[in-house]
Amino acid sequence: MNIGILTHHNINNYGAFMQTWSLQEKLRELFPDDEIYVIDYIVKKHNVINTAGFFRIYPDKETPKSWLRKALQPIVFHDARNQYMAKSKKVYSAEDINALGLDCIVIGSDEVWNYLDPKSFLPVKYSAGLTAPRIVAYAPSTGKADGIENVPKEVYDAMKGFTALSARDVGAQNLCKTTLGVTPQLVCDPTFLTPAPTVKNERIRYYTKNKYILFYYCNGIPQSWKEKIIKDAVAKGYDVLGAGEYDKLYTRVSIRITPFEWAELFKHAEYVYTGTFHGVVFSILSRKNFKVYASIKARIKKIGALLNQFGIGDRTLTEENLLDRGEDIDYDKVYEYIEQLRKSSSDYLERAVKGEIIKGVPDDTKQG
Numbered sequence: 001m002n003i004g005i006l007t008h009h010n011i012n013n014y015g016a017f018m019q020t021w022s023l024q025e026k027l028r029e030l031f032p033d034d035e036i037y038v039i040d041y042i043v044k045k046h047n048v049i050n051t052a053g054f055f056r057i058y059p060d061k062e063t064p065k066s067w068l069r070k071a072l073q074p075i076v077f078h079d080a081r082n083q084y085m086a087k088s089k090k091v092y093s094a095e096d097i098n099a100l101g102l103d104c105i106v107i108g109s110d111e112v113w114n115y116l117d118p119k120s121f122l123p124v125k126y127s128a129g130l131t132a133p134r135i136v137a138y139a140p141s142t143g144k145a146d147g148i149e150n151v152p153k154e155v156y157d158a159m160k161g162f163t164a165l166s167a168r169d170v171g172a173q174n175l176c177k178t179t180l181g182v183t184p185q186l187v188c189d190p191t192f193l194t195p196a197p198t199v200k201n202e203r204i205r206y207y208t209k210n211k212y213i214l215f216y217y218c219n220g221i222p223q224s225w226k227e228k229i230i231k232d233a234v235a236k237g238y239d240v241l242g243a244g245e246y247d248k249l250y251t252r253v254s255i256r257i258t259p260f261e262w263a264e265l266f267k268h269a270e271y272v273y274t275g276t277f278h279g280v281v282f283s284i285l286s287r288k289n290f291k292v293y294a295s296i297k298a299r300i301k302k303i304g305a306l307l308n309q310f311g312i313g314d315r316t317l318t319e320e321n322l323l324d325r326g327e328d329i330d331y332d333k334v335y336e337y338i339e340q341l342r343k344s345s346s347d348y349l350e351r352a353v354k355g356e357i358i359k360g361v362p363d364d365t366k367q368g
Helices: 014-030 044-055 064-071 073-084 094-098 153-161 170-180 202-207 223-235 259-268 277-285 297-309 331-354
Strands: 002-006 035-041 087-091 104-107 134-137 212-216 239-242 271-274 290-292
Touching: 002 014, 014 035, 014 073, 014 259, 014 277, 014 331, 044 064, 044 073, 064 073, 073 259, 104 331, 134 331, 153 170, 170 297, 202 259, 212 223, 212 259, 223 239, 259 277, 271 277, 277 290, 277 297, 277 331
Parallel strands: 002 035, 002 104, 035 087, 104 134, 212 239, 212 271, 271 290
Antiparallel strands: none
8 A cells, every 4th residue: 555644844943843754654563565645736836935944134133153054954854855755756736646656645734724824825725626535634734724714616526535534622523513514523733743862962961961951933022031040040040952953052052963962952951931832842751841932823722722732721921930941740640641642643544545444433523
């Protein structure tokens, strides 16, 4: 059997890489005798906008050396994809994907169903035009879209092509209710299914030789807040690192690192400050206490849903709790739920790829 993964694999983003690689590896584990491919579907507009971000200059935060390292980061992602992903030939349309002759296409995870994102919205991500015998949705997210309002007309018909449905968040469940009148089961992000490999190279030994706190994209955080947090950490003897990002306030430059090195930095951190979904995920995977400062609507929504689902509660960073790390997370309790979710998610994925029709629970929602 030939199995293809259709997702946002080609985005220069640590979370995008890790969720794609994790899903690929889980499918390899479940189907060791079959061929697993990441469908190298190219959305030029999405790729150009994403890559352009690495060339923005922030003089108040960056040095010329750190900016150059950041500008070269897309090369690191490119090399990692070539080394660790089994990609198909490049494709640009549903017709090209059909020509690959796949027996099953797994669509997901991440924001593949965010129909409000003009740079990445395409009906093929909702199965439009695909002719594979089995089309499986694994942990898609709608991002900032609620799955109820402003659903494009072409999505209604496209959603009928799935032979199996699941969701990573309530928004994706709502989309299935709105378009098909069914509620699919919640499954975990692929990064919970496959652990990141341990990295023990010279670079990681250098970054982790002292105790440190870790920042990962707290976009929009007031500078005075960040200065206060870092001043307190340094006074207590901690280094301050960014997970693949840099600020002149940090004590070490940790840019141009591989996705697996990025994941390793979470494992050794004393505490994490993040504003992204996968920053929270890898804090949880590493059993770390963390605070969240998110300023982008889609991220706020995704992170809030995840923390609520896992029973962790609010971890929002505010001016009042800047130096208060809050109660320790009861990870023994959290992992009781995670292990159940892993099992049910893996079971769904195996049954769906084998061909079982899994559409979810019918409800009274008006179908399109």
